[in-house]
Amino acid sequence: MADKLNFSLVSPERELYSGEVDQVDIPGAEGDFGVFPNHSPLMAAIRTGAITVYLDGTETKFFVQGGFADVMPTGLTILAERAVALESLDRSDIETQIASVEANLENLNGDAAVVARQNLEGLRAVLAA
8 A cells, every 4th residue: 555645736727736645635526535545546526615635744725616636546636627725815806706606696507506506615615714
C-alpha cells in the first residue's frame, strides 16, 4: 500500500496543486467523498464547494465549481471548471453569485433546479467557512 497519493488540481487557467498528499476530500455531485492512497478507480462529477487536501497533519483548501475527479489507485486528478485557493477567494464575487442563483432558482425545473440548488449550497458553505 502506498504511503502517499499523487494529486493534481487543474483549472483552465493553471495547475493549482501538484504533489503527494495523504488524503483529499471532494464535494461530489452524488455526495462528498474522500480519496486515500490505493483508492479504487473512480470517475466522478464534482459540484461547487471546497476541496480539502491533507498532508502531514496540515490542511489546504480550494474552492471549486464544476468539473471531474479521476481517481486511480496511485493518483487523483481533478479537472475543475473553476478553482482558486480558498484564502484567495473574492467573497463579494461569491455573494454576487449567490444572489444571481437565488434570483433565477424559481424559474428552473428538473435537473437544472437540482444543479442550481447544489451550486447555491456550495456557495453558501464556502462563504460561511
